[in-house]
Amino acid sequence: MDFHEIYIQFNITVFNLSLNYLQNKEDAEEITQDTFVAIHTSLHTFKENSQLSTWIYRITINQCLDFIKAKKRKKRFAIFTELFKDNREEINSGSSSFDHPGVLLEQKETISRIFSSINQLPSQQKTALILSKLENKSQKEIAEIMNTTPKAVESLIQRAKKNLSEKLNQAKEI
């Protein structure tokens, strides 16, 4: 399969996974570009013993995690530089605003609240939850993508749901 065919087959998957991970259209566009450039660069290293879709899911998730890390670093740096500035402008929070084009307008507030709690989960739990709940992947598929066992995935999802419920309850109380 050549690069163009891969793009045609997987562009919607990559874009929507990035959207669900970052909840921002512009960020998802950037990640989709980065992912396909990475796919093009390392296509020759792809081993046929794993599925192409699994490999692409892994690359997309890694790109999203790197992007989040870079944003957090940028935010820390911004806070640090602000300390030495005389004119104290408002510090850019570093996290992009909620802009998910797949969310219906009447559900926007509810879903934005759920995502803000999902974003507070540890990255493994977040990944497992997104793949299971939003990408409708089976535990076996998630295990392959995350390079772990289905049992571990089951436990990750359960812990994610428990943590999420606590966080949502806390948010309600506030």
Place this chain on the structure above:
Amino acid sequence: MNDTLDPLNTINRVDPPSFLLTRIQERIKNKDATFFSKKTSMAISCSLMVVVLLNVFAFTQITNKNETKTSLIDQFQLLPNNNLYQ
């Protein structure tokens, strides 16, 4: 818990903008056009580092040799030059 997460089921799949493919192709083209690959540039900078380190090592060795030469001259109270008549 599933009830709380149910609104997530209403999220629709979205098509990426059509310009993305053009941008990706452009980035790939630019990447291919780069003169040195990452590996090559790493190799070049490593070899330059080795050359610099070798130079520093050689320089320090020469300085040490000169020091031992002068200390020997001092020890045997020899003349530091070959002129017989001054």
